[in-house]
Amino acid sequence: MTNSSLFAEAKRFIPGGVNSPVRAFRNVGGEPFFVSRAKGSHLWDIEGRELIDYVGTWGPAILGHAPDVVVEAVREAAMAGLSFGIPNPLEVEIARLICTWVPSVEKVRMVNSGTEATMSCIRLARGFTGRKLIVKFEGCYHGHVDSLLVKAGSGALTHGAPDSAGIPPELAQLTIAIPFNDPERLAETFQKFGQEIAGVIVEAVPANAGLFLPRPGFYEELRRLCDQHDTLLIFDEVMTGFRVAKGGYQELAKIKPDLTAMGKVIGGGLPVGAFGGRNEIMNLLSPDGPVYQAGTLSGNPLAMAAGLAQLRELERVDGWGKLEHIGQQLESGVRSVLGQLGRDYQFHRLGSMFCLFFTEKPVWSFADALQCDLTAFRKFFHGCLQRGVYFAPSQFETGFLCLMHSAADVDKTTDVIDRCLRLV
Numbered sequence: 568m569t570n571s572s573l574f575a576e577a578k579r580f581i582p583g584g585v586n587s588p589v590r591a592f593r594n595v596g597g598e599p600f601f602v603s604r605a606k607g608s609h610l611w612d613i614e615g616r617e618l619i620d621y622v623g624t625w626g627p628a629i630l631g632h633a634p635d636v637v638v639e640a641v642r643e644a645a646m647a648g649l650s651f652g653i654p655n656p657l658e659v660e661i662a663r664l665i666c667t668w669v670p671s672v673e674k675v676r677m678v679n680s681g682t683e684a685t686m687s688c689i690r691l692a693r694g695f696t697g698r699k700l701i702v703k704f705e706g707c708y709h710g711h712v713d714s715l716l717v718k719a720g721s722g723a724l725t726h727g728a729p730d731s732a733g734i735p736p737e738l739a740q741l742t743i744a745i746p747f748n749d750p751e752r753l754a755e756t757f758q759k760f761g762q763e764i765a766g767v768i769v770e771a772v773p774a775n776a777g778l779f780l781p782r783p784g785f786y787e788e789l790r791r792l793c794d795q796h797d798t799l800l801i802f803d804e805v806m807t808g809f810r811v812a813k814g815g816y817q818e819l820a821k822i823k824p825d826l827t828a829m830g831k832v833i834g835g836g837l838p839v840g841a842f843g844g845r846n847e848i849m850n851l852l853s854p855d856g857p858v859y860q861a862g863t864l865s866g867n868p869l870a871m872a873a874g875l876a877q878l879r880e881l882e883r884v885d886g887w888g889k890l891e892h893i894g895q896q897l898e899s900g901v902r903s904v905l906g907q908l909g910r911d912y913q914f915h916r917l918g919s920m921f922c923l924f925f926t927e928k929p930v931w932s933f934a935d936a937l938q939c940d941l942t943a944f945r946k947f948f949h950g951c952l953q954r955g956v957y958f959a960p961s962q963f964e965t966g967f968l969c970l971m972h973s974a975a976d977v978d979k980t981t982d983v984i985d986r987c988l989r990l991v
């Protein structure tokens with residue numbers, strides 16, 4: 568069986584041959600490969616090809632693929648039962664851990680995906696404030712929630728259709744999308760609609776349209792305006808949570824959001840999301856309060872075991888310090904290649920997250936990211952893949968390092984980047 572023959576088969580039975588659109592390689596052309604096995608920093612496809620992986624299943628694989636501690640925890644949990652639909656002790660353990668690590672979260676509820684987490688946050692914000700409007704930022708992706716698929720990044724962006732068909736305009740009108748890092752537009756928006764805005768949702772670090780950071784002072788201003796207008800500030804830390812620091816990006820930025828959405832790393836590779844915040848707000852959730860939210864498989868024992876094992880291992884080995892070190896190695900390699908080639912492409916990195924923008928202009932927003940040379944990126948991507956290095960199949964995604972990326976992996980990657988940049 569080849570990748571190509573299996574993809575042809577997949578397309579007969581699965582829309583586009585994939586269960587999530589960005590996997591289809593539409594942004595870079597060609598066809599995806601099928602993975603038969605993954606361990607550490609490497610993937611093997613069904614044709615036996617070995618790749619150094621910088622996608623890390625889009626974020627969760629922070630310890631590397633199939634870490635022994637997580638696999639063992641899942642095996643042990645599975646022996647005791649796959650799902651109970653009534654409380655299990657692991658749910659209390661992970662809730663206590665999250666509330667301890669992320670101080671803005673006083674109570675937390677587990678769900679099954681990042682999408683569910685952000686969806687529940689905005690319902691809760693509306694329930695708490697009795698208001699309708701949600702403000703989001705252009706290029707920020709918060710999952711495929713109807714109200715949040717407005718000027719979203721990630722797959723929605725790649726496909727040139729930021730707004731999805733099937734979303735009533737009446738619903739989209741309740742979402743105001745403004746540019747990131749633009750305090751004037753933010754202030755204007757509050758001036759006009761302040762009394763109607765239930766919540767502002769922001770990717771703690773926008774990482775679904777490449778990777779760009781908040782300008783100094785932007786989040787302080789955002790926090791101040793939210794307080795002034797009794798609007799909830801929602802940090803979407805689905806990607807950054809437990810990855811950039813123990814307490815997420817909010818710990819690094821010293822900003823206290825009212826609600827936080829989590830996912831990816833928290834599940835250790837199983838389908839998990841979570842959302843939490845101040846008691847006063849979380850107490851509005853059913854069964855205590857009037858905001859309904861539920862899930863048959865929420866708090867699933869295998870998923871909780873995987874998440875707990877991954878988070879504890881990260882803490883035990885000081886994962887964040889080690890990842891920063893690996894990140895520095897990659898960054899200095901990439902910067903020296905760029906220097907030698909005389910290319911001023913923008914390289915952004917935050918700990919274990921990185922993005923090479925194919926533009927020489929600074930990137931502070933979605934509009935800036937759109938300046939990239941996508942033809943050059945496409946060639947670069949395929950060149951790297953042919954040489955055994957797998958980056959995300961889109962310019963508008965973030966690369967992920969894991970604890971298993973070795974110095975040899977990074978050296979080989981830097982060398983491949985050098986050769987492939989010469990092709991474009």
Ligand SMILES: *Cc1c(COP(=O)(O)O)cnc(C)c1O
Nearest residue numbers: 680681682708709710770805806
């Ligand atoms: C991945 C992601 C989501 C959606 O999570 P899913 O588990 O794919 O539903 C939401 N927000 C951000 C910032 C993400 O990166």
